[in-house]
Amino acid sequence: MLMPTTPAYDELTRTYQRLHRLGHLQALAGWDQAANMPPKGSAARASALAEMAALLHRMRTEPALAQAIERAGAEALDELQRANLREIRRDWRLANALPESLVQRRQLAASRCEHAWRTQRPANDWAGFLDNFREVLALAREEAERLSQSLGLARYDALMECFEPGLTGAVVDRVFGEVRQWLPGLIRRVRDRQAQEAVIAPVGPFPLDAQRRLCERVIGLLGFDFDAGRLDVSTHPFCGGVPEDVRMTTRFRADDFLGSLMGTVHETGHGRYEQNLPRDWLGQPVAEARSMALHESQSLAFEMQLGGHAGFVARLAPLLAEAFGAQPAFAPDNLHRLMTRVKPGFIRVDADEVTYPAHIVLRYEIERPLIEGVIEAADIPALWDAKAAELLGLDTRGNYRDGPLQDVHWPEGLFGYFPCYSLGAMYAAQWFAAMRRATPDLDARLHAGDFAPVFDWLREHIWSQGCRWTTDELARRASGEALNPAHFKAHLEARYLA
Amino acid sequence: MLMPTTPAYDELTRTYQRLHRLGHLQALAGWDQAANMPPKGSAARASALAEMAALLHRMRTEPALAQAIERAGAEALDELQRANLREIRRDWRLANALPESLVQRRQLAASRCEHAWRTQRPANDWAGFLDNFREVLALAREEAERLSQSLGLARYDALMECFEPGLTGAVVDRVFGEVRQWLPGLIRRVRDRQAQEAVIAPVGPFPLDAQRRLCERVIGLLGFDFDAGRLDVSTHPFCGGVPEDVRMTTRFRADDFLGSLMGTVHETGHGRYEQNLPRDWLGQPVAEARSMALHESQSLAFEMQLGGHAGFVARLAPLLAEAFGAQPAFAPDNLHRLMTRVKPGFIRVDADEVTYPAHIVLRYEIERPLIEGVIEAADIPALWDAKAAELLGLDTRGNYRDGPLQDVHWPEGLFGYFPCYSLGAMYAAQWFAAMRRATPDLDARLHAGDFAPVFDWLREHIWSQGCRWTTDELARRASGEALNPAHFKAHLEARYLA
Numbered sequence: 001m002l003m004p005t006t007p008a009y010d011e012l013t014r015t016y017q018r019l020h021r022l023g024h025l026q027a028l029a030g031w032d033q034a035a036n037m038p039p040k041g042s043a044a045r046a047s048a049l050a051e052m053a054a055l056l057h058r059m060r061t062e063p064a065l066a067q068a069i070e071r072a073g074a075e076a077l078d079e080l081q082r083a084n085l086r087e088i089r090r091d092w093r094l095a096n097a098l099p100e101s102l103v104q105r106r107q108l109a110a111s112r113c114e115h116a117w118r119t120q121r122p123a124n125d126w127a128g129f130l131d132n133f134r135e136v137l138a139l140a141r142e143e144a145e146r147l148s149q150s151l152g153l154a155r156y157d158a159l160m161e162c163f164e165p166g167l168t169g170a171v172v173d174r175v176f177g178e179v180r181q182w183l184p185g186l187i188r189r190v191r192d193r194q195a196q197e198a199v200i201a202p203v204g205p206f207p208l209d210a211q212r213r214l215c216e217r218v219i220g221l222l223g224f225d226f227d228a229g230r231l232d233v234s235t236h237p238f239c240g241g242v243p244e245d246v247r248m249t250t251r252f253r254a255d256d257f258l259g260s261l262m263g264t265v266h267e268t269g270h271g272r273y274e275q276n277l278p279r280d281w282l283g284q285p286v287a288e289a290r291s292m293a294l295h296e297s298q299s300l301a302f303e304m305q306l307g308g309h310a311g312f313v314a315r316l317a318p319l320l321a322e323a324f325g326a327q328p329a330f331a332p333d334n335l336h337r338l339m340t341r342v343k344p345g346f347i348r349v350d351a352d353e354v355t356y357p358a359h360i361v362l363r364y365e366i367e368r369p370l371i372e373g374v375i376e377a378a379d380i381p382a383l384w385d386a387k388a389a390e391l392l393g394l395d396t397r398g399n400y401r402d403g404p405l406q407d408v409h410w411p412e413g414l415f416g417y418f419p420c421y422s423l424g425a426m427y428a429a430q431w432f433a434a435m436r437r438a439t440p441d442l443d444a445r446l447h448a449g450d451f452a453p454v455f456d457w458l459r460e461h462i463w464s465q466g467c468r469w470t471t472d473e474l475a476r477r478a479s480g481e482a483l484n485p486a487h488f489k490a491h492l493e494a495r496y497l498a
Numbered sequence: 499m500l501m502p503t504t505p506a507y508d509e510l511t512r513t514y515q516r517l518h519r520l521g522h523l524q525a526l527a528g529w530d531q532a533a534n535m536p537p538k539g540s541a542a543r544a545s546a547l548a549e550m551a552a553l554l555h556r557m558r559t560e561p562a563l564a565q566a567i568e569r570a571g572a573e574a575l576d577e578l579q580r581a582n583l584r585e586i587r588r589d590w591r592l593a594n595a596l597p598e599s600l601v602q603r604r605q606l607a608a609s610r611c612e613h614a615w616r617t618q619r620p621a622n623d624w625a626g627f628l629d630n631f632r633e634v635l636a637l638a639r640e641e642a643e644r645l646s647q648s649l650g651l652a653r654y655d656a657l658m659e660c661f662e663p664g665l666t667g668a669v670v671d672r673v674f675g676e677v678r679q680w681l682p683g684l685i686r687r688v689r690d691r692q693a694q695e696a697v698i699a700p701v702g703p704f705p706l707d708a709q710r711r712l713c714e715r716v717i718g719l720l721g722f723d724f725d726a727g728r729l730d731v732s733t734h735p736f737c738g739g740v741p742e743d744v745r746m747t748t749r750f751r752a753d754d755f756l757g758s759l760m761g762t763v764h765e766t767g768h769g770r771y772e773q774n775l776p777r778d779w780l781g782q783p784v785a786e787a788r789s790m791a792l793h794e795s796q797s798l799a800f801e802m803q804l805g806g807h808a809g810f811v812a813r814l815a816p817l818l819a820e821a822f823g824a825q826p827a828f829a830p831d832n833l834h835r836l837m838t839r840v841k842p843g844f845i846r847v848d849a850d851e852v853t854y855p856a857h858i859v860l861r862y863e864i865e866r867p868l869i870e871g872v873i874e875a876a877d878i879p880a881l882w883d884a885k886a887a888e889l890l891g892l893d894t895r896g897n898y899r900d901g902p903l904q905d906v907h908w909p910e911g912l913f914g915y916f917p918c919y920s921l922g923a924m925y926a927a928q929w930f931a932a933m934r935r936a937t938p939d940l941d942a943r944l945h946a947g948d949f950a951p952v953f954d955w956l957r958e959h960i961w962s963q964g965c966r967w968t969t970d971e972l973a974r975r976a977s978g979e980a981l982n983p984a985h986f987k988a989h990l991e992a993r994y995l996a
Contacts (some may be wrong), residue, residue, distance in 0.1 A: 022553070024546035025523045032526060040726035041743030048522035055520070228538035245539030 008071035009081060012088055013284055015068075019059055020283040024242045026052050031240040031247040035232040050107070057103065060095035080286060080468065087285035087467045094162060097150035098143060106139045110413040117411040126400040129411075130377055136413045137370065137377050144371050144415075156368045159416030163292040164423070166470055169368060172419050175426070175485050176361045182489060183358055184391060190342045190354055190496045199337045202320075202329040206257040214257070214323040215250060215264045218316065222268045222302060223455050224248075225275055236408070237263045239270035239299075243282060246271045257324070258339070259350070262303055269302030270295055272455070276463035287466045290474055292417065296424025297431065298462065304353045304425065305432045306454055308495065310336050311446030340495065344392040346402035353425065354492055358391040360422040363407075367415050380404045427475065429488040431458065434479035506569035507579060510586055511782055513566075517557055518781040522740045524550050529738040529745040533730040548605070555601065558593035578784065578966065585783035585965045592660060595648035596641060604637045608911040615909040624898040627909070628875055634911045635868065635875050642869050642913070654866045657914030661790040662921070664968055667866060670917050673924070673983050674859045680987060681856055682889060688840045688852055688994045697835045700818075700827040704755040712755070712821040713748060713762045716814065720766045720800060721953050722746075723773055734906070735761045737768035737797075741780060744769045755822070756837070757848070760801055767800030768793055770953070774961035785964045788972055790915065794922025795929065796960065802851045802923065803930045804952055806993065808834050809944030838993065842890040844900035851923065852990055856889040858920040861905075865913050878902045925973065927986040929956065932977035 026049065033045050069092055072085055113132035120129045140159070147158035157168045216231060229246035241247035248267040252260050273289055281287035289295050306312050313336040320330045329338065342352045348359040366383050369375045375383065384404045388396040396403040404410070409417060432454075436442050439453045446454070461478035468474075472482045524547065531543050567590055570583055611630035618627045638657070645656035651666075658665045714729060727744035739745035746765040750758050771787055779785035787793050804810050811834040818828045827836065840850050846857040864881050867873045873881065882902045886894040894901045902908070907915060930952075934940050937951045944952070959976035966972075970980045 018549055021542075021546040021549035024542060025527050025550060028530060029523050029526055032530065036728060038725050038727060038743060040723070041740075044519075044522060044740055044742035048519040051516055051519035052523060225538070227536050229536060230534060242539075242542055244542040245536060 006075040008068045011068050017283045034234040083468050084286035097147050109135045114411040121405045124401040140413045156371045200329045200334050205254040208252045210323045211252050211257050219268050224268050239267045243274045243277045246274045265307045266299045266303035269299035273298040278466045292420040293423040297427035300425045301428040305428050315449045357422045362387040363418040426485045426488040429491040433487045504573040506566045509566050515781045532732040581966050582782050582784035595645045607633045612909040619903045622899040638911045654869045698827045698832050703752040706750045708821045709750050709755050717766050722766050737765045741772045741775045744772045763805045764797045764801035767797035771796040776964045790918040791921040795925035798923045799926040803926050813947045855920045860885040861916045924983045924986040927989040928977050931985045
């Protein structure tokens with residue numbers, strides 16, 4: 001009789017296969033909640049999702065799992081199995097660091113705060129928000145403290161570990177510290193230069209049906225597989241579902257098509273990453289997307305690196321004319337000017353790629369001391385005002401709605417995520433620099449409307465690698481170096497000041 | 499310290515609450531599979547649903563559950579709790595009667611047979627179908643045998659018990675035996691009478707958008723709550739989801755709007771039953787719909803009793819003219835003749851309410867001896883031909899596609915369900931007879947376009963009762979008697995021969 005040589009490891013893979021399958025139902029229900037669910041279904045859906053979350057948490061914290069992980073570590077595993085075990089161990093440590101009662105209290109406080117925030121934001125009600133937010137913050141600090149002890153990391157680093165394994169505040173400080181040096185000056189120079197350019201604005205309305213067809217066409221051009229995914233509508237666009245069935249959402253406004261279109265291009269980057277994760281290992285942690293910064297690097301590679309490239313814009317221009325009828329704004333040159341227009345504004349999600357990092361630096365410099373207990377929730381508005389003036393040249397005083405109340409992250413107790421957005425933008429620039437080295441005629445091919453070199457490079461170096469390597473190792477294998485923000489600065493200078 | 503007086507019962511309610519919440523995710527994923535899922539999501543969805551089915555089966559067959567049921571039976575329960583315990587015990591007995599290996603083999607054989615059937619049906623390939631169907635039948639017989647031993651019921655009765663608790667072959671024999679006596683003669687008399695009527699057919703095409711808006715408007719008229727449910731499109735219309743979030747589907751054909759519209763009216767009957775189940779007990783078996791015959795009695799109360807009523811047709815007529823433009827076919831009298839046209843046909847789901855029972859009697863008289871081992875799968879076509887000639891006056895020889903291959907039930911191993919359709923039609927007639935006694939001016943009010951008396955009666959007597967009573971007791975409380983098919987015969991005579 002032939003015994004398996006890796007019984008403990010095999011047991012782990014069965015458990016994670018089950019977690020993956022049940023997670024499929026969880027992901028689908030989350031997508032449906034945003035895209036389809038009628039209002040009266042809300043309470044039942046919340047209960048069903050909470051039940052599933054508790055079930056998955058129990059499976060992840062089964063005492064037998066710890067022993068299997070221990071024993072698997074002594075088995076003869078190949079390189080891929082070792083990578084999978086590394087990711088399983090990481091998942092186990094994160095799941096087991098928090099007692100279930102804390103997970104529940106945090107979930108309840110976040111639900112309460114987020115629900116009230118939906119009306120407090122339009123009402124500009126900072127004081128009302130503060131009442132709920134204090135509890136959210138207290139529980140996030142408790143979470144950070146527990147994770148810190150369990151993982152042996154500083155408190156804010158321990159929160160970032162949930163989204164970007166291995167990322168530390170020291171790295172973010174260094175990277176964002178550099179950005180702080182050159183970004184305000186760069187924004188000024190770009191603004192001066194663009195002040196002399198004339199840009200013709202598109203004239204609406206833009207019928208929603210035509211917008212939808214346009215989005216589907218552009219997504220198709222970008223290689224999204226509609227046999228393994230869908231595009232639907234939700235209030236807040238996102239990319240959900242599972243790798244075999246990716247559910248992207250967008251939202252349409254009759255007076256503006258560009259926001260929806262480029263938002264959809266952004267989600268398509270997430271979507272193609274998911275659709276092209278390694279199929280042979282599917283269901284195991286090693287087959288999942290590497291991290292949130294890497295995920296954002298894909299969405300921003302699509303939306304910013306490719307989406308803002310003159311070659312893409314030229315490919316887009318005739319599609320716009322087909323969708324909405326010809327108009328002067330759709331001339332490729334004008335369209336490119338329109339799509340690369342830089343203007344500091346209050347709202348992060350509406351920001352261009354040049355001013356976007358300022359929004360992230362601002363939030364990072366507030367949420368990190370907040371988690372560390374250096375400042376309190378009540379200190380946020382004054383800090384926000386000072387940093388918005390310094391980084392973006394904006395006066396935000398008294399405008400909580402478009403200031404610290406604008407994002408869903410803090411009401412939901414989500415701290416440590418914001419840096420991933422800007423690191424993603426930096427990685428995306430680093431990938432394109434590597435692509436240009438690998439394919440010297442890359443820009444010529446993009447100008448000719450041939451985007452295949454981008455997709456091929458990303459598939460080979462990022463998508464197909466899943467969680468096989470750490471983020472640093474993946475970046476080195478893909479581009480020859482770990483995160484190097486110089487590529488991002490060079491990209492902005494090349495696109496906006498050359 | 500106050501101890502709960504019903505600890506075992508309380509433990510059971512917590513378990514069933516969990517089953518209900520996880521069942522929510524299962525129901526949603528099932529709906530999405532039919533309404534949204536892209537083709538490449540199929541394998542992952544099947545695995546996820548199988549994982550969930552296995553999980554729920556394990557929860558239902560936990561040994562501790564048997565002990566809790568035993569102990570709860572000795573606790574001081576009120577009438578509602580006793581009814582809930584009765585339903586829990588029934589669920590437990592059905593779940594525990596079958597070993598998991600049989601459940602899995604049955605599921606696999608059914609999947610294989612159903613999948614092949616999708617192409618075998620259009621190809622009229624009875625021989626190919628038979629290859630897979632023999633295994634499906636063998637496993638259904640094994641299931642019937644196991645259930646029979648566990649429940650102390652005859653084998654076919656044990657299968658019906660899964661859909662209509664308490665229903666026996668003896669009752670079905672008696673009821674269908676009567677139908678056999680009068681139905682062929684009634685069909686002939688109606689056909690003779692209608693032969694003299696001129697009916698103008700509607701002229702298409704009927705744009706799908708207009709059909710969709712029309713369906714939504716009619717569903718709204720019928721009281722469906724769109725804040726607690728949706729209407730979407732799927733190949734085979736059904737009503738799924740959960741009581742708080744009912745997901746109905748339909749399908750549209752540009753050359754015919756009536757099939758889709760009346761199919762949607764049918765699903766709305768199911769949908770309103772679900773939406774109006776007792777909210778206070780939601781999550782417990784006692785709050786679920788009573789049975790499948792009762793469920794069909796609601797869909798047929800909407801589609802046939804109300805939908806074929808001249809008052810409903812008169813309300814519908816102007817909506818059709820609005821949706822598609824005025825045409826002679828939409829005159830109320832003509833529309834009513836069109837919607838009550840009787841014509842024996844091959845396809846059950848397209849049948850009118852007069853010939854429909856013949857389709858069911860035919861299937862019952864084949865599937866019962868099939869389960870009992872009196873006949874074999876290869877005997878089906880000859881029996882089908884003989885019974886179709888006798889009951890419907892149709893020649894079905896060699897036409898397997900529109901004969902025994904037409905329904906999904908047998909490929910899926912679903913035996914014992916068919917009788918529920920006709921018992922549902924009979925119950926629906928019985929409810930309307932009771933309504934007419936309670937509201938003597940019911941027809942006048944329906945003619946005036948006021949459908950509220952129907953909804954109020956169904957809500958009070960059926961929807962709000964959930965599983966509080968057995969089917970017989972519910973029927974007696976609602977209408978003064980257990981199932982009495984005389985009301986159905988009287989209804990057909992009044993509508994088609996008066």
